Amino acid sequence: MNTPSEVIRLHTKENGTLDYDTSVPCIIFSPIGFLTDEEFKAFLNLGLQIMIEKKKIHGKMSWLADTSRLGAHLSEGWAAKEWNPRTLAEGIQHVAFVLPRDVFGKMPVDNYLEMNKENQSSSKMSTAMFEELEAAKEWLRSSLKN
Numbered sequence: 001m002n003t004p005s006e007v008i009r010l011h012t013k014e015n016g017t018l019d020y021d022t023s024v025p026c027i028i029f030s031p032i033g034f035l036t037d038e039e040f041k042a043f044l045n046l047g048l049q050i051m052i053e054k055k056k057i058h059g060k061m062s063w064l065a066d067t068s069r070l071g072a073h074l075s076e077g078w079a080a081k082e083w084n085p086r087t088l089a090e091g092i093q094h095v096a097f098v099l100p101r102d103v104f105g106k107m108p109v110d111n112y113l114e115m116n117k118e119n120q121s122s123s124k125m126s127t128a129m130f131e132e133l134e135a136a137k138e139w140l141r142s143s144l145k146n
Helices: 037-058 076-089 103-118 133-145
Strands: 007-013 016-021 026-031 062-066 070-072 094-098 126-130
Touching: 007 037, 016 037, 026 037, 037 076, 062 133, 076 103, 094 133, 126 133
Parallel strands: 026 062, 062 094, 094 126
Antiparallel strands: 007 016, 016 026
């Protein structure tokens, strides 16, 4: 069953966007090309602040990383060890990825997922990877119902 999406653009920079899909509910982070560590961390920190606010409205919230246009380089170690515990502390534990098309973009996503398995606090993070954005949204909707 496809739920109509209402996607609202919340933040735009040259190398990415943050959107809010009320139908899931989720924040969608879409990095474009190459991001520095500082840029990546700024997107994730702002995204977490927004998720905390939107969770007050919905009672639940999730994160969707549309990395399909990611070029390379993310602070995946920081995300797994620093961002995930803060996100989990706010009761947000579902993360979906739309996989990068570029092989160099796939490496940091794979590294992040592997670090999640190894990191005790991140192991409670439920993650899944998808080829298509709508499939990722549907998984998040279903996961949030349980």
